[in-house]
Structures are given as structure tokens and as C-alpha cells.
Amino acid sequence: MAVDLFERPTRQGSSPGQQPGRGSKQRERRWRVTARLEDRGRPSRSLVVALVLACLSLMTLDSAAGDSSPVEPVRRAVGEVLGPIEVGAAAVVRPFVAVPSWFRTHGDLRGEIGDLQAENARLRTEVNTADYDRNRLREYDGLTRAAEDLGYSLVPARVVGLGPAQSFSSTVTIDAGSQSGLRPDMTVLNNDGLVGRVVRVTRTTATVLLIVDADSVVGGRVGSSMELGSVEGRGQLGSTGRLDLELIDSSEVPNRDDAVVTWGSEGGAPYVAGVPIGRVTAVYSSLRETAQRAVVEPYVDFAALDLVGVVVPSGTASDRAVIEADGSVR
Template sequence: MALRTPLPPSLGDLGNRPSGRRTRPHWDRRRWPLAVSWGPGDAAERRPPRLLVVALVVAGLSLMTLDQVGGDDSPVDPVRSVVGEVVGPLEVAAGTVVRPLAAIPDFFTTRGSLRDDVAALEAENAALRDELATSDLDRSRLEQYDGLVAAARDQQGSIVPARVVAHGAAQTFTRTVTIDAGLTSGVRPDMTVVAAEGLVGRVIAATSTTATVLLIVDSDSTVGARVGRSSEVGFLSGNGSLTDPTRLDLELVDASAVPAEGDVVLTWGSAEGQGPYRAGVPIGTVTQLFSTPRDTTQRAIIDPFVDLSRLDVVGVYVPEGTASDRAVIGPDGEVR
């Protein structure tokens, strides 16, 4: 290792220094062993020039201003994607190394056969939940002829599978994760990300090998939602918390519409390629209702189907026939 290489003797007064740690004369065992001189005068010598501090503060503030004012076309975004191209693959590699290690506690707490049973039952449970969740919407739409066509199309979709490799820290107050599929897998910004149980979020940025996903619990996230039983539309926003009982606030457009507790909420969706969320993806169930006289709208608390604090395998809805460097799950359930 380069660090252990002896320093070349040409480096100044290095030769004057007694070599080796044990023989250093000024050694004080109670002190943290640092070889640097910490003599008086250092403080003044190493204090940063005021101009430098001011320049860096101004640079930081202007960067924030640029990013803020730029909005979606922020000039910082290209830099962000370049950094993402470098750091993304490293995060994927680290995530691959870490995943088996993170699973070690499971080996001790669960027997292998029980694990398999649980996995099979969970998959079955997710499938049944999904079926149940969409059946309310399907039933209400069957009453309208045109809804039949839309509902049929809801089942049609290609999904690129991906794994979550990195999580944003809670200190940053944004709820984002990195997944290990990017532009080369056909993932583009504004695509819908789902887990087996329901909606996870949407892609907000993609590099060639990774993509950043904004979770629906992020306080910036707004999802057009529809109550399955009544077809009432509203807007669903997150509260930024993954761990307090995860919850989403649903605000219905029609103040007279009252959803019932237990109603399933699905995405309202937008036309293919026009907006971020696909139609008819289950989000969660109504758990609490609020109606204040001051507000002109109904508020409901939604409990999402997906446990967003334990995301692992997710899927990204891609358009039919997207070129991808990995297996894509087709609308008929086949892998190609």
C-alpha cells in the first residue's frame, strides 16, 4: 500500500526527524499521536483569508439561487447527472456487496424452510391484494363502456425490474432512493415506480446505470388519486416521514364526496408519455377522515400498501417495446 511506503529522503528536513514512532522524543502517550507540530502561531498562520470565506459563501448562495430559480431546467442538473454517472455505479457496487451482509441477521432469526414459505405467502398475498385493490375500480368502471377499454389497458404494461441500492438520509428531508436501473435499461424521468403491493413513486432523474426515485411520502410529491369505490378524484401528498406511521394526505376535489374508511385509492394517471403516473396503480387504503368547516375540501389519511421504509425490489413501468439491457416483464406476464 502506498501509505506504508517510506518517504523519500529528499523531502526537506525529514531526515532530521528521528525515524520510527517509538523513538520520537516528544512523544506524550496521553496525546493523540499526530506527527504535526501544533506550535503557537499556527492559528494565525492557518486561519483562512476572509476573502476566501466570503467568496465560498457567495458561491454557495449563488448556486442555491441558480438551482432554486432554475426549477425543472436548473443549470445544476447537468452537473448533477455527471456526478451521478460517477457515483451511481459505485453505489450499485456497494449496494451489491452490502445486500448479503444486511441479510445476515435474517439467517439467524428465521429457518430456511419458513423463509421460503413466508416469501411464497407474501407473494401470493401481494397478488391477491393487487387483485382486490383493482377490482373496486374495475367494478365502477364497468358501468361505463369507455372505462372497459381503459381498464383493459391498465393491465397492459411493461415493467423493468430494479433493486433499491441507496437511500437519501433523513437529515436532508427529502425521501429519495437510488435504483440500479438507468437509461440503458430504458428508465427515463417521470416514469412510474411500483412494488409488488402498489405505488412507490416516480423517477426524477436517471443516469446511464442508476435512477433517482422520489417516493410518494416525500413532502414534494403530489399524486393525482382516485377513490376506487366512488371514482372521486383528489390529490395525494406525502408528509415526508417514513417511520412515524407512514401516511399520505388525500384532498378530494369534490367537498361533498365522503370516502369510506377502507376504500382503496388508486392513481388517477395521465396519458402515456404525458405525465408521471400510470393510471390504476393501487396506492393505499383510507384510514381516517377529516372535514373542517373552514376547509372547502374533504381530507383523508391514506395508509400506503407498500412499506416504503423496506423497499428492495421495485419495477419501473416503461412504454411497450422499450429497448433495455435487462429482462423486461411484458404485459402478458412473460419475461423477455
């Protein structure tokens, strides 16, 4: 009814004067409609105030109380409902994501083999030529072996949702939750290195804060000199995502390509020790800052995260296969 009334005057306007007798009636009706539509377009002042106040009080509730925020149970409840939907949607989408890789040509693959061979040769030269490098590698290997010896197991999980960069936080959802033995403050890694830590779990999903997030701080250790420092994210995802390493000893200058591994916290929460984080690509020092600031390129490609492992204590009960420290699957 309303649509009819509102379209008639336009038609009337395109052929004026054809029905002069009904013109005044038309205009009258149009006025009424326009007035109603304007009413419809303008929201009532009380509603605007109510909605804005609701937003502000929600923010105050959530930001003032921190981790014990009253919003946290609601967040969890929403996660319990939306988590399985996200897992389902990701399972549907996963086969289609692989489609572009079917169309890679023979020449493409040949080129990649050439690149890999060249890289292999370069790495072999690096390892063989310098004693210094060899020492560094031994130390680095020792650290990773130490992590294996800690007796932790890994729960495998897949990334099902990625927080949009519009939210300015780098978080992902994984498809393992408290049913799989996950709890907040557990280390998440993949076969390249450290991914992040679990901040929140529901029954079937968990939210992971990536180390590239601007809020993330990881205790780091330079593999060659054993120097300690803190690794902070910059909030940038993708191939340009970098981390900043600030060493406690400001006189220490890390070398280019030095490996940075996690320092580790007591009890392995939130980060277990010895997980590779990235390599140093540049070092900056300024007169204003007392500390050196090294730029670290993470080993993990955060734009293409898929399979990750969550570090759980050995013997954790889980609804899925757990990879034990010795490599066996339970």
C-alpha cells in the same frame, strides 16, 4: 517538527523547575507555536466570504432556473460517476442485509403463520359478508386490470441508495438507467403498489421521488366511489409514513379502508392509471378548509424498499429482461 514543539511545553509543565536554565527559551518557543496555531485555526476572511458566496450562488442558480437549471448537467455527470459505485457497494452489502433473517426461530415462523391465517380469515370474512365490499373489490380489480390492459411493460430494478432523511427529501437511487430504457417521469411500483416516479436518469442509475416526499403530488381516485383527488406526501418515511388525500368534491366522504388508486395522466407520464396507492385510515374535516382531508396509509413499506418495477412502454429496448403486460419475460 510542529508536533514536537507543541508537546514539549506540556511535559515541562508537569515537572516544573527541573530545568530552570532553559525555561525562558522554552516559553519563547511556545509563544511562537501558539501564535502559529492560532493563525492556523482562524480562516482568512476572504476564504469565508468566497465559500459562502459560492454556496449562495449555487443555490440561486439551481432554484431560480427550475428544471432547466445549469446545475442539472453537473448533477448528471456526478451521477454517472457515483451511480456505478453505489450499485457496486449495494451489491456487496445485499448478502449481509439478509443475515438477521437466518436467525429466525421455528416458533417465530409458527407465530407468523398463525398471524397470517388470522389475517386471511378476517379478509375472507370481509369479502364474503358485505355486498358493498364485494362491489368495491370488483371495481378495484377492474381498475388494476385496466392498468394491465394499457399494454405497459415493467423494467425490474433494485434500490441501491436511499437519500438520508437529513436532506428532508424522500428519494432513492435504483440500478437501472437510460441503458435499460428509463426516462424521467416514468411510474415506479412494486408488488404492493405505487412507489413513485423517475425524476432523473443517468446511464446506469435513476433517481426516484417517492410518493411520501413532501413535494410529491399524485392524482388519486377512491376505488369505491370513483371520486378524484390529489394525494400528497408528508415527507415521513418508515411505518408512520402517511399520505394526505384531498378530494375535489368536498361533500364526498371516503370510507375507512377504501382503496386509493392512481388517477393517471395523459400518456402515462408521470403516473399510469390504476396503480394501488394505499387505503384510507381516517378522514378529517375542518371549518377552515373547504375540502375533506383523508389520511391514506400507503401499501408500500418505504423503509424496506428493494425490488421495484419501472413502467415503460411495451417494446422498449432494454439491457435486461423486461416483464411484459401479459406476465411473460422478454
